[in-house]
Amino acid sequence: MNAALHDDILLQQARTGDEQAFGRLVGRYEATVRGIVRGVLGTDDGADDVAQEVFVKFYRSLDNFKGDAKLSTYLGRIAINTALTAVDKRKRRRWLAGGDAATEANWTQADHSQAPDRADLRDALQKALSRLSEDYRTVVVLRLVEGYSVAETASMLDVPLGTVASRLSRAQQELKNYLQPILNS
Amino acid sequence: MDKLHPQASALRDLLLRSFDQELVETEAQQLQTALRTEPWLAAEKEQYLLLRAALPGLHPAADPAFTQRVTGGLFRQNNRMLHPLVRLWPAIAVAACIAVLLGLGFIYSTSGSLDQEAILGLDQVELDDVYVFDY
Numbered sequence: 001m002n003a004a005l006h007d008d009i010l011l012q013q014a015r016t017g018d019e020q021a022f023g024r025l026v027g028r029y030e031a032t033v034r035g036i037v038r039g040v041l042g043t044d045d046g047a048d049d050v051a052q053e054v055f056v057k058f059y060r061s062l063d064n065f066k067g068d069a070k071l072s073t074y075l076g077r078i079a080i081n082t083a084l085t086a087v088d089k090r091k092r093r094r095w096l097a098g099g100d101a102a103t104e105a106n107w108t109q110a111d112h113s114q115a116p117d118r119a120d121l122r123d124a125l126q127k128a129l130s131r132l133s134e135d136y137r138t139v140v141v142l143r144l145v146e147g148y149s150v151a152e153t154a155s156m157l158d159v160p161l162g163t164v165a166s167r168l169s170r171a172q173q174e175l176k177n178y179l180q181p182i183l184n185s
Numbered sequence: 186m187d188k189l190h191p192q193a194s195a196l197r198d199l200l201l202r203s204f205d206q207e208l209v210e211t212e213a214q215q216l217q218t219a220l221r222t223e224p225w226l227a228a229e230k231e232q233y234l235l236l237r238a239a240l241p242g243l244h245p246a247a248d249p250a251f252t253q254r255v256t257g258g259l260f261r262q263n264n265r266m267l268h269p270l271v272r273l274w275p276a277i278a279v280a281a282c283i284a285v286l287l288g289l290g291f292i293y294s295t296s297g298s299l300d301q302e303a304i305l306g307l308d309q310v311e312l313d314d315v316y317v318f319d320y
Contacts, residue, residue: 169201
């Protein structure tokens with residue numbers, strides 16, 4: 001509640017051109033935005049550039065934010081859309097560079113032969129997450145990594161609650177399968 | 186082991202749903218009973234809980250340098266754009282070009298040529314218009 005109130009004050013100040021206020025908002029949400037972008041892209045490569053683009057868009061649309069949703073949800077939505085656009089651009093670039101559709105398929109395809117039995121849990125989780133399809137990975141990142149509620153996740157992705165629940169369920173089953181050796185130990 | 190259980194898939198769905206939403210009473214009871222009587226389901230629950238507890242660890246650490254990069258880049262760019270003449274330069278240039286073209290068009294339509302005399306208006310000067318200063 002307090003944080004929400006504080007966001008409002010900072011937003012008002014940022015709208016009047018207060019650079020420090022905007023900087024404090026960026027500082028408050030940068031980790032979440034970077035986390036979402038990284039999650040949707042499925043890689044760290046270029047993720048910070050896309051996250052930076054998210055804040056530039058946010059700055060340019062400061063007047064459009066009416067406060068109907070939480071600022072974290074609003075920023076999350078910008079982050080998802082910007083990251084998905086970046087994913088499309090990358091796919092197009094890969095295709096133009098010589099039809100690397102196979103690379104993309106390998107990237108998202110499950111590979112049980114390389115089960116992470118020795119890597120540490122964080123690395124293994126990251127690898128397992130990158131093997132999920134874009135839809136599954138996005139709900140896992142929003143709900144289980146960044147801690148948005150199921151309703152917020154559904155609103156950000158513009159899908160019904162049931163869709164989020166079923167994607168979450170399947171994504172967790174896939175993750176458990178990928179990480180079976182670690183979870184068993 | 187669980188694959189042999191006729192309701193394995195349904196019980197697993199119930200278990201996974203229970204993490205993110207409140208089950209109706211009958212479903213909650215069914216799940217509780219299954220967790221007591223089916224060791225594979227209890228084991229899976231532990232694994233899912235472990236997985237879910239580990240996932241928030243992927244949240245990136247705060248990076249003050251990132252914040253500085255964003256605000257630095259944004260406000261440098263913004264300050265550059267602040268000068269109204271700089272911001273309006275393309276519009277001013279286009280308007281000036283249009284004005285020049287309209288002027289030349291008008292001159293051509295009235296004098297039928299675009300030579301230097303026509304542009305300066307000298308082709309329409311009559312001898313009577315010339316005033317000789319007599320000092």
